[in-house]
Amino acid sequence: MNPAIQRTWSAEDVSTFLGVPVATLYQWRHRGIGPKAARVGRHLRYLEEDVLGWFRQQRDAA
Structure with a gap:
């Protein structure tokens, strides 16, 4: 996807994805x-x- 039109995630979106509090x-x-x-x-x-990318780094380091 073109980074110029990529949707950003809010802190709430990332919180939901990772399952951690904001x-x-x-x-x-x-x-x-x-x-x-x-x-x-x-x-x-x-x-x-x-x-x-950050999530993959955490997974690979585990």
């Missing part, structure tokens, strides 16, 4: 250990490919 995502971001995210105004947004 607060955990914010803690991970603060500690620099979670999936890459960007601020869009006041909102935190994730690219699907970044979340899936």
Whole structure:
């Protein structure tokens, strides 16, 4: 998919996908250990490919 038109995921979307609370995502971001995210105004947004890539890294490290 063209990254320019790729839909971003909200923190709630990522929370649902990973099965963790939204607060955990914010803690991970603060500690620099979670999936890459960007601020869009006041909102935190994730690219699907970044979340899936981070998840695969966690899986492979286990």
